Amino acid sequence: MDLRFLTAAEGGEExxxxxxxxxxxxFIFELLAFLVILFILGYFVVPPIQxxxxxxxxxxxxxxxxxxxxxxxxEAAQRAYREELxxxxxxxxxxxxxxxxxxxxxxxxxxxxxxxVVAGLHEQGEEELHSQRDQAAxxxxxxxxxxxxxxxxxILGSTTADDERLRETIDSFLRDLEPEPADESSAAPGSGxx
Amino acid sequence: MxxxxxxxxxxxxxxxxxxxxxxxNLDTMLATVIAGAVVVGLxxxxxxxxxxxxxxxxxxxxxxxxxQVRRQVEESIGIKTAPFVIPLALTLFLFILAANxxxxxxxxxxxxxxxxxxxxxxxxxxxxxxxxxxxxxxxRGAGTYIKHFAQPYWWLFPLNIIEELAKPVSLALRLFGNxxxxxxxxxxxxxxxxxxxxxxxxxxKLFDLFIGxxxxxxxxxxxxxYFGSATSEEGH
Numbered sequence: 378m379d380l381r382f383l384t385a386a387e388g389g390e391e392x393x394x395x396x397x398x399x400x401x402x403x404f405i406f407e408l409l410a411f412l413v414i415l416f417i418l419g420y421f422v423v424p425p426i427q428x429x430x431x432x433x434x435x436x437x438x439x440x441x442x443x444x445x446x447x448x449x450x451x452e453a454a455q456r457a458y459r460e461e462l463x464x465x466x467x468x469x470x471x472x473x474x475x476x477x478x479x480x481x482x483x484x485x486x487x488x489x490x491x492x493x494v495v496a497g498l499h500e501q502g503e504e505e506l507h508s509q510r511d512q513a514a515x516x517x518x519x520x521x522x523x524x525x526x527x528x529x530x531x532i533l534g535s536t537t538a539d540d541e542r543l544r545e546t547i548d549s550f551l552r553d554l555e556p557e558p559a560d561e562s563s564a565a566p567g568s569g570x571x
Numbered sequence: 572m573x574x575x576x577x578x579x580x581x582x583x584x585x586x587x588x589x590x591x592x593x594x595x596n597l598d599t600m601l602a603t604v605i606a607g608a609v610v611v612g613l614x615x616x617x618x619x620x621x622x623x624x625x626x627x628x629x630x631x632x633x634x635x636x637x638x639q640v641r642r643q644v645e646e647s648i649g650i651k652t653a654p655f656v657i658p659l660a661l662t663l664f665l666f667i668l669a670a671n672x673x674x675x676x677x678x679x680x681x682x683x684x685x686x687x688x689x690x691x692x693x694x695x696x697x698x699x700x701x702x703x704x705x706x707x708x709x710x711r712g713a714g715t716y717i718k719h720f721a722q723p724y725w726w727l728f729p730l731n732i733i734e735e736l737a738k739p740v741s742l743a744l745r746l747f748g749n750x751x752x753x754x755x756x757x758x759x760x761x762x763x764x765x766x767x768x769x770x771x772x773x774x775x776k777l778f779d780l781f782i783g784x785x786x787x788x789x790x791x792x793x794x795x796x797y798f799g800s801a802t803s804e805e806g807h
Contacts, residue, residue, distance in 0.1 A: 402593025
């Protein structure tokens with residue numbers, strides 16, 4: 378620096394004219410110095426800082442926007458899922474209802490059929506029973522008649538002359554035991570065979 | 572450390588040099604360079620590590636100041652009207668803050684806060700006021716701009732002119748007075764006996780930090796407001 382030192386602190390008052398409120402050459406230096414600082418900060422420091430702040434702002438805004446979209450998507454998916462679930466439930470209920478009705482219908486038919494079969498079997502069984510009983514009764518009756526005759530012959534020791542008449546008597550006795558007259562016709566061939 | 576006696580500190584006296592017929596205050600210039608180096612160094616440090624991710628402390632500080640200034644500019648001028656006010660106000664704030672805080676170091680004799688010299692404060696105030704008027708004329712046209720000094724009544728023209736002249740003067744002298752008086756208080760305190768000296772010194776220096784911050788803030792704020800009043804359509 379090409380500065381000539383003239384004074385030290387002690388001589389300042391006389392040199393400066395004694396009034397420190399009046400600017401001197403330092404003013405120019407200060408102005409230039411500040412302009413230099415302003416230039417450096419204005420061109421090299423403030424723009425990158427503002428850029429960084431803007432980028433951060435954008436990043437944050439983008440993050441918020443992304444989060445908002447993700448939430449909307451999730452909500453939409455959940456809504457769709459619920460709707461489908463409800464639909465599926467309704468469908469399921471309908472199918473179940475239908476199946477139950479079908480089952481009822483089928484079961485009703487089967488029951489009726491089974492009842493008919495049972496009734497048929499019952500009837501058949503009764504008929505068989507009935508005819509067997511009749512047959513048994515017929516056989517018994519024929520045997521009773523023969524037995525009674527044989528017994529009478531053994532007791533009396535001889536063949537009775539009126540064999541026909543005795544048989545007639547026994548048969549009529551047996552007929553009297555029968556409650557229904559319908560059985561008489563069925564009993565007759567049995568006794569007749571003997 | 573040498574304890575300075577009160578009579579050793581002379582108020583408003585600087586070691587000077589003469590160059591091209593002009594007198595230069597060497598201590599003010601040195602302090603300006605230091606304060607400027609701090610601000611520029613901080614700025615370049617932040618620039619070298621600037622990130623859109625998680626900022627470090629220095630970047631956070633710069634971003635905070637930037638955001639404050641930006642908001643202030645947006646409110647009183649509108650960013651689009653005068654975007655260059657942001658770096659100007661930011662630099663003013665940081666530089667004045669650094670300059671003011673030089674008062675904290677016990678180096679009043681060699682490196683006084685440069686803001687305690689009217690050369691610095693007048694230089695800044697003049698720069699600001701010139702830029703304000705240039706911006707006003709550019710924004711509204713020279714005729715309209717000059718006419719707005721005659722509002723709301725023509726006879727207020729002289730008063731408005733005085734107000735405009737008072738702006739840079741008050742801007743400069745407010746800063747100068749506050750910081751300069753801090754030096755005076757220190758010079759009074761050092762007149763106390765050495766064994767009680769530390770308490771008022773520490774207290775005052777803490778307060779000085781606060782004053783330095785407030786004054787830097789006021790200077791930058793008023794700068795923004797002056798720009799605002801010069802560019803606004805409705806005049807004063």
